[in-house]
Amino acid sequence: MKHDIATYQLFFGSLANPNRLKIVNLLREQGELNVSQICELTTFEQTMVSHNLKRLETCGMVHKRSEGKHRFYSINKESIAPLMKLIDTHMHKYCEHVLSKENKNHCNK
Amino acid sequence: MKHDIATYQLFFGSLANPNRLKIVNLLREQGELNVSQICELTTFEQTMVSHNLKRLETCGMVHKRSEGKHRFYSINKESIAPLMKLIDTHMHKYCEHVLSKENKNHCNK
DNA sequence: ATAACATATGATGTTTTTATCACTTGATGA
DNA sequence: TCATCAAGTGATAAAAACATCATATGTTAT
Numbered sequence: 001m002k003h004d005i006a007t008y009q010l011f012f013g014s015l016a017n018p019n020r021l022k023i024v025n026l027l028r029e030q031g032e033l034n035v036s037q038i039c040e041l042t043t044f045e046q047t048m049v050s051h052n053l054k055r056l057e058t059c060g061m062v063h064k065r066s067e068g069k070h071r072f073y074s075i076n077k078e079s080i081a082p083l084m085k086l087i088d089t090h091m092h093k094y095c096e097h098v099l100s101k102e103n104k105n106h107c108n109k
Numbered sequence: 110m111k112h113d114i115a116t117y118q119l120f121f122g123s124l125a126n127p128n129r130l131k132i133v134n135l136l137r138e139q140g141e142l143n144v145s146q147i148c149e150l151t152t153f154e155q156t157m158v159s160h161n162l163k164r165l166e167t168c169g170m171v172h173k174r175s176e177g178k179h180r181f182y183s184i185n186k187e188s189i190a191p192l193m194k195l196i197d198t199h200m201h202k203y204c205e206h207v208l209s210k211e212n213k214n215h216c217n218k
Numbered sequence: 219a220t221a222a223c224a225t226a227t228g229a230t231g232t233t234t235t236t237a238t239c240a241c242t243t244g245a246t247g248a
Numbered sequence: 249t250c251a252t253c254a255a256g257t258g259a260t261a262a263a264a265a266c267a268t269c270a271t272a273t274g275t276t277a278t
Contacts (some may be wrong), residue, residue, distance in 0.1 A: 003126050007204050011196065013125035017266080021117050035225060041196075048267055056224045062204020069275050079199040080236055086195060087120065092189040094169020095116050115221080144255055157237055159256055178245050178254045220278085227272070235264070243259070248250085 014059045019044060020052045026073065027062060028084065032074040123168045128153060129161045136171060137193065163170065181185040 014020060022042055027033060033041070038049050051071055056062045061080045065072040075081055123129060131151055135141060147158050162182055165171045167182070172187045174181040184190055 007200055007207055008130050009125055010197075011200060011204060012121050013265085016118055016122040016125040018114050018118050019267090021114050021121075025114075026198060026200050033164050035120050036223095045268070046225070046270080046271080047227085054207075054226080058207060060199065071225065076203065079195075079203060083192075083195050083199065084182075084193065086188075088115075089111075090169065091116055091120060094185065094188060095120060098116055098119060098167060128237090141243085143251095154238070155255070156239080156257090160237085163256080180255065222275100222277085224275080225273080228270090230269085231266105232268095233264105233266070235261100236262080238262095239260085240258095243255085245254080246252085248252100 004108070011026070014055050014061060017052070019048065020056060023049065023052060024056065024061065024080070024084075027073060027075040030079065032072045034070040034072045036070075087089050119169050123136065123164050123170060126161070127166060128157065132158065132161060132167065133189070133193070136182060137190065141174070141181045143181050145179075145181040147182070172189040 005092065023038060023044075026038065026041055030041070035049055035053065038053075039045070039046050042049070043076060050068075053062065053064075057064055057073075061071045061076055063076060065074070126131065128151075132153075134148060135147065135150055139150070144155060144162070145160055147153070147162075148155050151158070162171065162173075166182075169186055170180045172185060174183070179213055
């Protein structure tokens with residue numbers, strides 16, 4: 001397979017942003033949420049959430065479902081969920097030393 | 110497990126850069142290489158390569174081995190190699206639409 | 219048809235990230 | 249021990265990514 005650097009960059013860049021990361025982790029935990037719910041739970045502005053959800057959708061990280069006025073977003077379970085698990089494992093093994101102090105201590109599991 | 114957003118950001122940010130990505134893919138393909146060899150093969154400047162390798166090392170994506178004047182770097186096979194494979198699969202399924210035209214065509218496999 | 223609500227889009231000033239420059243450190247051999 | 253080669257470091261100007269603002273679109277209810 002041919003490595004398309006620009007696509008890798010788009011993919012990883014999508015997860016290299018703290019706000020998008022929070023949205024992704026929120027959807028991992030909460031399942032399907034609409035934009036307003038994401039705004040409430042994160043205290044982020046609506047426009048920012050929309051912009052970031054669009055980017056996540058472009059990369060196939062989340063799915064979108066319309067219902068009336070609402071747009072419901074959910075994590076791509078088939079692909080992103082297991083991927084994030086792999087990364088969690090990697091981070092535990094290799095990124096301990098860069099964990100911020102507060103989290104280092106009460107990191108149960 | 111506790112999600113440390115800053116660590117995720119560091120991790121993904123490391124792969125969200127085209128030059129680091131090229132270095133990572135080079136090490137995936139070529140195995141162990143020293144700094145000079147990476148410079149030659151990529152035509153990147155030495156200082157840039159050193160800076161970027163340091164970041165990759167911080168995240169546990171590459172290993173470093175000293176031999177005389179040289180520093181040999183290699184991909185973290187246990188963790189990053191399988192991770193990149195998962196991502197390759199994801200990109201093929203969900204990121205086709207964002208692939209640059211040139212690569213779309215002669216993307217065998 | 220119009221108001222109200224939910225979400226999306228485009229433009230832009232600001233912040234963050236990056237490559238490069240000048241320099242340092244460390245190792246080998248003369 | 250001095251010169252040379254290999255690699256690393258810190259500062260900074262330039263480039264890229266970002267949040268926000270103003271506005272647009274689409275949907276439901278009145």
